[in-house]
Structure formats: structure tokens, C-alpha cells
Amino acid sequence: MLAAAPPALPHTGDDTTLLIAVLVSIAAIVLLITKLKLHPFLALTIGSGLLAAVAGAPFDKLTSSFAAGFGATVSSVGLLIGLGAMLGKLLADSGGADIIADTVLARSGRRALPWSMALIAALLGLPLFFEVGVVLLVPIVLLVARRGNIPLLRIGIPALAGLSVLHGLVPPHPGPLVAVDALKADLGITLALGLLIAVPTLIVAGPLFARVAERWVGPLDLPAADAPAGTKAAGTEAEDSAAERPEHTPRFAAVLATILLPVVLMLGKALVDVVIDDPKATLQRIFDFIGSPLIALLAATLLGMVTLGRAAGFDKARISRTLERSLAPIAGIVFIVGAGGGFKQTLIDVGVGNAVSEWAGKWHISALLLGWLIAVLIRLATGSATVATITAAGIVAPLAADLSSTHAALLVLAIGAGSLFFSHVNDAGFWLVKEYFGMSVGQTVKSWSVMETVISVVAIALIMPLSLIV
Secondary structure, eight states, X not given: OOOOOOOOOOOOSOHHHHHHHHHHHHHHHHHHHHTSOOOHHHHHHHHHHHHHHHTTOOGGGTTHHHHHHHHHHIIIIIHHHHHHHHHHHHHHHHTHXXXXXXXXXXXXXXXXXXXXXXXXXXXXXXXXXXXXXXXXXXXXXXXXXHHHTOOHHHHHHHHHHHHHHHHHHSTTSHHXXXXXXXXXXOHHHHHHHHHHHHHHHHHIIIIIHHHHHHHHHOOOOOOSSSSOGGGTGGGHHHHHHHHSOOSSOOOHHHHHHHHHHHHHHHHHHHHHHHHTOOTTOHHHHHHHXXXXXXXXXXXXXXXXXXXXIGGGTOOHHHHHHHHHHHXXXXXXXXXXXXXXXXXXXXXXXXXXXXXXHHHHHHHTOOHHHHHHHHHHHHHHHHOOHHHHHHHHHHHHHHHHTTSOHHHXXXXXXXXXXHTTSOOOTTOHHHHHHHHHHTOOHHHHIIIIIHHHHHHHHHHHHHHHHHHHHO
């Protein structure tokens, strides 16, 4: 059960004071992360206390909202992140990711390879975190480029786009999950609309933009090694996998079914809710249970222990060790997400959300566009897509109360799209891509940074007209 939020913190100032409080707290978070290199968990914690203090909350109440928001977010989202990490680790260690890649590439001609890489990245992007996906995909990209004598960016950009689009727009990735929780959006509808937006966005930012990026950047020399020394820390999970090769390989159909199971269950729940729309109906109650994100991911993880772990020849001890290793790398993510939930709750309790609702009404700004713009600004300032999503969702959360279920889901996607805008030198992903592909800073900006911007702009350009239809 989610922790109950405390009563709204009293504040003595007017809307101007609240605006100052928001600006000061966000500026403090940005400076702590970018200048002092403080961990985002600590930066968000300090920023929350500063927000409450500037807004005029009593000294003894400064941490109450943060603690409640932290607990509520971790209890709802933390479990899903943990299950997703377990499934992703099983996929990596068992060789399931290689099976997906090998099968798709074996059936692709030279001209279809960029599209195949986008498809592979999208499939692997469902259960894998972005950094892990990069570590697993880069050796495949380099191998294909060498064997086919294909320009590196022509297949590298579609692979990166596939991972990034899924990371920003589609649950059960941490950013979309946090936004769904903060905005009380329907997860099934968000997932369905997220996939609907993700496909054309991936086509434009992946295979199509790859041709442009290839001309802008020029030919790249293939790196001599698959994993540059400067990026080993980011690939810990993949390195653990390489240390213990599986005895056998899972079947392609079994791997694909395991990856898609949670998506099918959650989409099935959303479809049944629309068709039946009777909470007392037995079929709807069944799908409400098996289609809940916790049960859907739990089912996929348990299935993966058989279809991935056992199929790869893992014994019980090896499977247990794989699942155990999956949790340590995500501790930082869970704490960042939890701290973001605490910051979000503090924003709401001091009255910032209500003030933003009033301002948006006076200025006649679309909630979708406002959420996207706020996420863009925080993304540019902090470099973190997760921090941008969490903060933007907290600020615009009250606007979602008056939205329909479909528009609340679109607001989640708008914020996710904004959180991907123009990754640059303050983003760890920027340096990860730069080192793996052996590019200069300028080349990385022309390819990776612009690709992220294309994803963000194309997604919001699709979301806005879609909001007029659904």
C-alpha cells in the first residue's frame, strides 16, 4: 500500500514566493549536480528541503513531505524497476540478446540492416536499461559494420534511437513509470499510446536521420576494441555476463515471448477495460490482476528463469546468482527515483502545483506543451532524463487531475519526450556514446545530440495533434 501523503505544508508567501522557491530549489539542484558533481539523490534531497524552507514551511515540517513522497514512489515504482532489472539480467546473461540480434540480422539484406538494427534495439529496449542496452548492442553494431563494410553511423544511429525512444516513452522504464505514478495515469493506456508514438518517432530519428548524420559527421574509423577502456564502469552488467558464458542458447521464439509477455498483459488489461468497462465482471477482474505492472513483470521474470536461465543451462544456483547481481547496479536509480518522488510531493504540498495550474489557465498554455517545455529546460540544465521527468511531472501533476485518462497518458509521454531533448556534455550518455563510437565531441553533438533532439521534437509533434483526436 502506498504511503499516505501528509497534509499540505503551510506557507506564508503568495504565488511570487512560490515561484521564487521553485526557481531557487531547481537552481540549487542543477548547481549541485553539474558544478559540485553531487549525486542526484543528495541534490534532490537538499533541493526539496530548500524548496519547503523558501516557501515558508515550518522548520519541523521541512522533511515530512519529502519522506512521504520518497516512500510512496519507491513502494510503487521501485518494485517494478527491480523486476525489470532481473529480467534484463537474465536476458543478458543467457545470451538471449545475442539470439534476438543474430536471428534478425540473419534475415536482413544490406539495405535493410539499419531498419533491422532499429528493430533489435526496440526489442531489447523493452526490458533493458539504456546503458546496458548500449553495452550489449555496440559489439553487434561494430561487427555488422565490419562484415558488411557499412558506415558505422548508418546502423549505429538506428540502434541508439531504438534504445532511447523506448527509454523515454515506454513503461516499464523508470522515467515513464515515475511520470505515470505522479500523474495518476493509466499504465496500459500510456503503454499503448507510447508504442503508437514510438514507432514513427523511431523511424524518423533512426534509419532516416542516420543518413543525414552520416553526411554531417563523415566517415568514422571503426574502434579497434569493442569496449573502450573509458566505458568499462558503465558496462558492469555486460562484463559480468561475459565472465560466465552460457552452456546453451535459448530459442528465439521463447526469448521473444518472454520479452513481450509484460507488454501483452498490460495492453490486454487496457483493452479489456475499454471493451467491458464493468469492474465487477469476472474477465475484467482477472485482467486487472494479471495486467497490473507488478504481476506482469513478475510473471515475465519467473518465465525468464525457465525460458532464458534454464534454457541456457543455468542451474538453480546460477539463476539465483544472476538475479542477485541484477539488483546492486540499480540501487542508485531507485534512490534517485525515490528522491524525485519526495521532491515532487514537496512541490505539491507547498502549493506549487496549484499555482502552476492557475498560471497555465491564465496564459492558456496546453498542459502537454507545458510539461514538455519544463522537461526540456531541466534536461538541458542537469543532463539527466530521469531528473527532468520526475521534476516536470511533479510541477504539472495538478494539471492532470482535470484530464481524461488518454490525455493524462499523453502528458506522461510529452514529459518523457522533453526529457530526451539535446543530450550534451553534462549527460553521462553523451560520453558513453562518444567513447564507444570513437567520435570527437563535435561529431557526437552532430550525431547523438541531434538525434536525441529529433526524437524529442518528433514525439511532441505527434503527441499534440493526437491529443485533438483521442
